[in-house]
Amino acid sequence: MSMGRLSRVAYVCGALCFVVSCSLAIFWGYKVFVHKPSMEKMDQAKYKYHFVLVPEEMDNEYWRLVGKGAQAAAKQNGVLLEYVGPKQANFDVHLKTIEMSAASKVDGIMTQGLSDEQFTPLINRVVEKGIPVITVDTDTVNSKRLAYIGTDNYYSGVLAGKALIADTKGHANVAIITGSFYKNHQQQRVKGFEDAVKSENGIHIIDVEESEISRVRASEKAFQILQNHPEVNAFFGTSALDGVGIAQVVEQYKKTGQVYIIGFDTLPDTVNYIRNGTIQATVVQEPYQMGxxxxxxMIDLVEGRKVPSIVHTDTRIMRAKDLPLTRKNIGEGSK
Structure with a gap:
């Protein structure tokens, strides 16, 4: 085959690869961002404002509750709200969603704060363009965000530590499984817990491991801890999936009632494990209230009213005796 023909074949193959890559990128973007055409084409004249809520991950029961609360408030106040972002936690997609929303000149952006050097400059640029940003669930205190609403994560860790002290009568060898070593809200929960128990001579923190906010990973870490540290008789899981992952391993080891577990949030599996005695307590947040x-x-900000820079939503401990609370009370909180 001549060199000229080889060049033409290479050119055609390259062009085909380019077309396929572009098609896949478009398809990926559509699937990930889940912008609903009906929302984009909707006549916005009947709405006062257009806001965007960017969750950590859309396919997450906790964030769906945040979105449900936000949608309720939007409906009551004539706001067009888009709940859009990564289907599963993805930092780059999260940033891209915020960039796309800002480029669309929405009236306000609500997003989980991310602890990364790329996140703060992006939020600052968005605010400098005149689009207000509120962080939800997790704050980014060094950014120019205009307000934060969500759990006091340090205080929630303190609550968990105090609950463990009370329930174990101040004697426990504890392992902590945290969703992330790097996310600010997870760090704060661990720090609050450590500070709450550090003065207790009978409580020892044996190990701290990371689950990467994965139930499977939390189970793997719990299994590893029980193998390497048989003296561990208590766990604190700092993300919603950690307690469930730990509970699965404790049941597998047939140590229900021998190993104390305090988790986070009120996923149905968590509530079931509390009911059957595998998990003894959980920290209850108010995601519906946050949204x-x-x-x-955001409405107050857009309309020029002064708002507090930090608004902490309710946090409390739930044990088996508290289960008569309805799902609405647990999931939605006060409005």
Missing amino acids: YEAVKL
């Missing part, structure tokens, strides 16, 4: 109040805060 609902975030929209109200």
Whole structure:
């Protein structure tokens, strides 16, 4: 085959690869960002404002509750709200969603704060363009975000530590499984817990491991800890999936009632494990309240009213004796 023909074949193959790559990129973008055409084409004249809520991951029961609260407030106040972002936690997609929203000149952006050097400059640029940003669930205190609404994560860790002290009568060898070593809200929960128990001579923190906010990974870490540290008789899981992952391993080891577990949030599996005695307690947040109040805060900002820079939503401990609370009370909180 001549060199000229080889060049033409290479050119055609390259062009085909380019077309396929572009098609896959477009398809990926559509699947990931989940922008609903009906929302984009909707006549916005009947809405006062257009807000965007960017969750850590859309396919997450906790964030769906945040979105549900935000949608309720939006509906009551004539706001067009888009709940859009990565289907599963993905830092780059999260940033891209915020960039796309800002480019669309929405009236306000609500997003989980991310602990990364790329996140703060992006939020600062968005705010400098005149688009207000509120962080929800996790704050980014060094950014120019205009308000934060969500759990006081340090305090929630303190609550968990105090609950463990009370329930174990101040004697426990504890392992902590945290969703992330790098995310600010997870760090704060661990720090609050450590500070709460550090003065207790009978409580020892044996190990701290990372689950990467994965139930499977939390189970793997719990199994590893029990293998390497048989003296461990208590666990604290700092993300919603950690407690469930730990509980699965404790049941597998047939150590229910011998190993104390305190988790986070009220996923149905967590509640079931509390009911059957595998998990003894969990920290209850108010995701519905976060979403609902975030929209109200954003309206106040857009309309020029002064708002507090930090609004902490309710946090409490739930044990088996508290289970008569309805799912609405647990999931939605006060409005």
